[in-house]
Amino acid sequence: MRPESEADLARMIAEAKGPLNIEGGGTRGMGVEGETLSLSALSGVELYEPGALTLVAKAGTPVSEIEALLAGENQRLAFEPADYRGLLGTEGTPTIGGVFAANISGPRRIQVGAARDFLLGVRFVDGAGQIVKNGGRVMKNVTGYDLVKLMSGAQGTLGVLSEVSFKVLPEAESMATVSVAELDLPGAVRVMSAALGSPFDVTGAAYDPDSLTAHIRVEGFAASVSYRCGELIRILGAHGTAERQDGTADLWQGIRDVAAFHGRDGDVWRISVKPSDAVDLAPRLGATALQFDWGGGLIWALMPEGSDLRKVMSGVGTGMEPIPGHATLIRASAETRARLGRFEPQPAPLEALNKGLRNQFDPRGILNPGLMG
CATH class of the missing domain: 3.30.465.10 (Uridine Diphospho-n-acetylenolpyruvylglucosamine Reductase; domain 3)
Structure with a gap:
């Protein structure tokens, strides 16, 4: 139709x-x-x-x-x-x-x-x-x-x-990226947190574990961007090799679209956690590849097919403390989607509220049924 x-x-x-x-x-x-x-x-x-x-x-x-x-x-x-x-x-x-x-x-x-x-x-x-x-x-x-x-x-x-x-x-007049190299994940989270906590109006904070590099984006008037990049290099240089990059629109488009996972086999999960919890969670996942955005609060994980990432986060069977957050299954086989569900199961009180809303707006249950529980 x-x-x-x-x-x-x-x-x-x-x-x-x-x-x-x-x-x-x-x-x-x-x-x-x-x-x-x-x-x-x-x-x-x-x-x-x-x-x-x-x-x-x-x-x-x-x-x-x-x-x-x-x-x-x-x-x-x-x-x-x-x-x-x-x-x-x-x-x-x-x-x-x-x-x-x-x-x-x-x-x-x-x-x-x-x-x-x-x-x-x-x-x-x-x-x-x-x-x-x-x-x-x-x-x-x-x-x-x-x-x-x-x-x-x-x-x-x-x-x-x-x-x-x-x-x-x-649209911003100018855009530049301060990249800080030679960082492990704990160091990258510290760098991104320092940038986001600074007064320099950062508009992007991402980390690529393959290149061990954190990227900090600054946008605005050209003179302001130049000043803020200089200050960020001064502050963040204590954590690693920091330098300004121009012409990085493609870099941020790739981060936005998770280009690092394109054409690669495996399930794709999108995880939302506190940035500080990313450091503890990442080693648990057993992921084929990872990408970090939003200062470490958004994790993209490329996982072996059929993996139950939510079980890992909950600590079930691992003896580890659970890590609070939300994990959404973005790409997987139909069997895995049916078994695990795309979206995080809701606690009973919240699910009851959601069910009430669905009954109010879609009493016959015909709009994308089963998609969100």
């Missing part, structure tokens, strides 16, 4: 006789059983006000189209949405609705916030086929909910986005 308007979308959901696999641009392959409902035809920018830093677009609008439009006004999507096609081995086209439905946020999240923090408004169709929006006429039975926060990261389980409005920001 491929609706060409919001009214078509509402009708198709209302008339659906079974589960629906909600698809934006077809890049992620969520593996939900059911008839595919593609939003790719719901495309187009409906309003763009550069002076007000706001944009309204239909959910199926390609991210590349929006980025090109913003670039013409020297603006950008500050939350830096990733393109996971290379990581997942998929094709398709990333869409703005898919970005917000999954709350996909890149390295700059440590400075500007997540995708959901830029979302100003939504229109969507719930599981009963009713069109819902925030502001103006709102369904009586959803009054009081923060619809923006509910829909961002819900993976299409509460409703199917048809339109999003969001904030954009000016």
Whole structure:
């Protein structure tokens, strides 16, 4: 099914006789059983006000189209949405609705916030086929909910986005990277923590264990970038060999898209922990490869196929203390996804709350069923 308007979308959901696999641009392959409902035809920018830093677009609008439009006004999507096609081995086209439905946020999240923090408004169709929006006429039975926060990261389980409005920001005049070499993981976490704790407005902090190098990004006016890089080199040079690099846009795009794992066999996990806990967790994992972002708080792990990484984090069978955090299975076989689930199981009270929300917004349970528990 491929609706060409919001009214078509509402009708198709209302008339659906079974589960629906909600698809934006077809890049992620969520593996939900059911008839595919593609939003790719719901495309187009409906309003763009550069002076007000706001944009309204239909959910199926390609991210590349929006980025090109913003670039013409020297603006950008500050939350830096990733393109996971290379990581997942998929094709398709990333869409703005898919970005917000999954709350996909890149390295700059440590400075500007997540995708959901830029979302100003939504229109969507719930599981009963009713069109819902925030502001103006709102369904009586959803009054009081923060619809923006509910829909961002819900993976299409509460409703199917048809339109999003969001904030954009000016493009930075200059960007440079301070790279600190010859670091093990504890040293890298210290370097990244020192950079993030400094007054120099860092917009990226990542670590590549293969090259033993931490990368610290600085953006802004050229003179300011030059001064801040100099100060960071002075501060961080005590931990290793620190130097400024220019022309590093490709480096940060690779970090954003986890390019180091592209074309490599194994399961891919995305782990969120306290940066200080990354030092204890990483050696436990038995990973084929690792990448660290967000100052060490985001770990990408390439694991042997079928590995239960959550069991390792919990300390079950290891005699070690559990390490709190969340682990999401990003890429694996259908069997592994079915056995382990993509998303972290929720504690009983939170799962009861989530179930209540799903029952409210999708009483028939047809929108991406089973995807989030």
